[in-house]
Amino acid sequence: MRAMLLDEPGGPLRSAEVDIPSPGPGEALLKVRSAGVGLTLAHIREARGPRVKFPRIIGHEIAGGIVEVGSGVTALSKGERCLVHFYLNCWNCKWCRIGRETLCSNLRGNVGTVVDGGFAEYVALPYQNFIPIPDELDYEAAAVTADAICTPWHVMKSRAHVKPMDDVLIIGAAGGVGIHAVQMAKLFGARVIAVDISEEKLAFCRQYGADEVINGRAQDIVEEVSRLTDGKGVEVCADFFGSPQTAEAGINALSTAGTFVIVGVEPGTFPFNISRLLREQVITGNRYCSYEEMREVIRVVARGLVKPVVTKRVALEDVEEVFDTLSRQTLLGRAAISFD
Ligand SMILES: [Zn+2]
Incomplete structure (x- = not known):
C-alpha cells in the first residue's frame, strides 16, 4: 500500500510502498478514505507531543470503510463506514469504566504515535477504536469529526x-x-x-x-x-x-x-x-473526548448543527504542502488528505 513514512523526529515524510497490515485478534482493518491534517500532527512530527516510535506512519484523524476483521471481532463487519477514536486505552481501569477513557491509567499511547496511523491506504487497530458513522456523514466530515470537532x-x-x-x-x-x-x-x-x-x-x-x-x-x-x-x-x-x-x-x-x-x-x-x-x-x-461524546458529536454533525470546515485538500503524497501552510500559520480551519 501507499504510505507516508516519518523516519525520525522533524524529518521529511517519505513516500513508500509498504505491506498492508493484517488485523490481529480483536482488531479490524480500515481502508482509509480521508485523513485530517492539523497542528497536533506538526507537534507529533517534531516529537514535541506524545512519544512517537519511529519509523512511523502518523495521522490520527481517520475515516474509511472496514475491509477485514480479525478473530473474535463481532461488533464490526466488513463494509461498515467508521471513524477512529485515536486513544489506545485499556478499558479496565477506573477512568475507562466511568467514561473518561482519555485519562486511562494504562494508556498505551495514540494512533499515529505508538502504532501506525492514517497517512496510508490502510490501518489496522483494535475494534473498539472504530466508531460507525451514519450515511449523512461523508468520509472527510467524519475524519475531521474524529478530533477537530x-x-x-x-x-x-x-x-x-x-x-x-x-x-x-x-x-x-x-x-x-x-x-x-x-x-x-x-x-x-x-x-x-x-x-x-x-x-x-x-x-x-x-x-x-x-x-x-x-x-x-x-x-x-x-x-x-x-x-x-x-x-x-x-x-x-x-x-x-x-x-x-x-x-x-x-x-x-x-x-x-x-x-x-x-x-x-x-x-x-x-x-x-x-x-x-x-x-x-x-x-x-482538556484531554480529547470520550467515546460516548464522540458518538454524540457524530449525530450533531450528521444533523448539520456544526459544519466541518476543511479549506485545503491534498493527495497523500502532497501532504507536505499542508505542513508548510501550518508552519506559516496561514491555514484556515482544517486540511484533509483525500484518497479518492
Ligand atoms: Zn484504562
Missing part, C-alpha cells in the same frame, strides 16, 4: 459547561479545532469572542458565527474583553493556542466564577496570583 465538544460541554448567554472567549479561533469551537459555543447559546492573529483569520471566524473578534497581535486581549463585556469578563475562555502568554491573558479575562480551559500544548510558565481563585474561578485542561 469532537475535541471542542468535550471542551464546551464537559469542561467549560457553557450555558446560553455566556460570553465565551476562544483563542486560536480560526484554527482547525478553534473554528469548530466557535460553532459549538454558538450552538450552546453563547456569545463568542474570537481571538486570532490576522484580519483574514478574524473574518473567517465571523463567517462561522463569531460575534466579536480580537486581533491578538494588534490588540490587548484583556482590555478588549473588558470593553466588550462592560468590565465583567468572560464566563469561559478556551485556549487552543496554549502559550504562557495566551493562557495568562485568557485567565485574566475571566469573569467571577469563570472557567479557563487549556487545549493547546506550548509549554511554559507565568506568574499567577492565587488569590483570584477566591472568586471561584476554575482553571482546567
Whole structure:
C-alpha cells in the first residue's frame, strides 16, 4: 500500500510502498478514505507531543470503510463506514469504566504515535477504536469529526459547561479545532469572542458565527474583553493556542466564577496570583473526548448543527504542502488528505 513514512523526529515524510497490515485478534482493518491534517500532527512530527516510535506512519484523524476483521471481532463487519477514536486505552481501569477513557491509567499511547496511523491506504487497530458513522456523514466530515470537532465538544460541554448567554472567549479561533469551537459555543447559546492573529483569520471566524473578534497581535486581549463585556469578563475562555502568554491573558479575562480551559500544548510558565481563585474561578485542561461524546458529536454533525470546515485538500503524497501552510500559520480551519 501507499504510505507516508516519518523516519525520525522533524524529518521529511517519505513516500513508500509498504505491506498492508493484517488485523490481529480483536482488531479490524480500515481502508482509509480521508485523513485530517492539523497542528497536533506538526507537534507529533517534531516529537514535541506524545512519544512517537519511529519509523512511523502518523495521522490520527481517520475515516474509511472496514475491509477485514480479525478473530473474535463481532461488533464490526466488513463494509461498515467508521471513524477512529485515536486513544489506545485499556478499558479496565477506573477512568475507562466511568467514561473518561482519555485519562486511562494504562494508556498505551495514540494512533499515529505508538502504532501506525492514517497517512496510508490502510490501518489496522483494535475494534473498539472504530466508531460507525451514519450515511449523512461523508468520509472527510467524519475524519475531521474524529478530533477537530469532537475535541471542542468535550471542551464546551464537559469542561467549560457553557450555558446560553455566556460570553465565551476562544483563542486560536480560526484554527482547525478553534473554528469548530466557535460553532459549538454558538450552538450552546453563547456569545463568542474570537481571538486570532490576522484580519483574514478574524473574518473567517465571523463567517462561522463569531460575534466579536480580537486581533491578538494588534490588540490587548484583556482590555478588549473588558470593553466588550462592560468590565465583567468572560464566563469561559478556551485556549487552543496554549502559550504562557495566551493562557495568562485568557485567565485574566475571566469573569467571577469563570472557567479557563487549556487545549493547546506550548509549554511554559507565568506568574499567577492565587488569590483570584477566591472568586471561584476554575482553571482546567482538556484531554480529547470520550467515546460516548464522540458518538454524540457524530449525530450533531450528521444533523448539520456544526459544519466541518476543511479549506485545503491534498493527495497523500502532497501532504507536505499542508505542513508548510501550518508552519506559516496561514491555514484556515482544517486540511484533509483525500484518497479518492
Ligand atoms: Zn484504562
